[in-house]
Amino acid sequence: AEDLDVEVVDGSLGPAGDLGDLAHELSTALPEGVEVTRAAPLEPGAPSLQEEVSSCAWRWTVVDPGRRGLDPDELSADCERLLSEPTVTLTRQRKGRETADDVRPGILALRVLGAAAGGPDDGPGVSVEAELACRPRSLRPSELQQCLAAGGSRLEERDGRRLHQWISQGGARWEPLGAPVTATPAPHATERAS
Numbered sequence: 001a002e003d004l005d006v007e008v009v010d011g012s013l014g015p016a017g018d019l020g021d022l023a024h025e026l027s028t029a030l031p032e033g034v035e036v037t038r039a040a041p042l043e044p045g046a047p048s049l050q051e052e053v054s055s056c057a058w059r060w061t062v063v064d065p066g067r068r069g070l071d072p073d074e075l076s077a078d079c080e081r082l083l084s085e086p087t088v089t090l091t092r093q094r095k096g097r098e099t100a101d102d103v104r105p106g107i108l109a110l111r112v113l114g115a116a117a118g119g120p121d122d123g124p125g126v127s128v129e130a131e132l133a134c135r136p137r138s139l140r141p142s143e144l145q146q147c148l149a150a151g152g153s154r155l156e157e158r159d160g161r162r163l164h165q166w167i168s169q170g171g172a173r174w175e176p177l178g179a180p181v182t183a184t185p186a187p188h189a190t191e192r193a194s
Contacts, residue, residue: 055166090143
């Protein structure tokens with residue numbers, strides 16, 4: 001899901017002031033296949049939804065181009081070694097300069113799920129899941145991949161998907177909008193059916 005904060009002017013929600021109407025209107029204006037699934041009001045002055053996100057859960061396939069395949073047990077051992085390190089240094093570009101950052105605090109969880117299909121030129125891959133922090137600076141799967149490949153292999157990421165965005169409040173994790181407040185029909189599906 002992608003979150004969007006919008007400010008609406010009084011009366012712009014139609015006569016009923018219904019968020020479902022706004023969600024439906026936004027969905028019809030978006031490209032086919034992109035739908036607004038829920039909408040909720042935020043308190044005035046509240047931080048944007050993206051500012052509140054503290055971590056994201058990701059799943060992707062790791063491949064090692066040039067090898068016939070990747071062993072899930074070997075990658076699992078690499079993940080365990082990475083998690084046991086007190087610091088993990090990654091060189092990144094920031095404002096046109098290279099900086100060395102300790103990204104270990106940003107790796108909240110990391111595990112190998114098992115064997116997965118690779119690309120046509122990659123051989124079999126391994127499915128990996130991680131929860132990565134968004135603060136103070138986001139850590140992306142491709143950057144974590146660089147840390148896993150630091151041993152000299154040419155590991156690459158394929159088919160990456162963000163599974164969840166999380167907000168931490170009072171020791172609990174929440175999705176940015178919590179439980180769905182307003183679900184809308186899929187107007188593009190309706191238009192295709194008619």
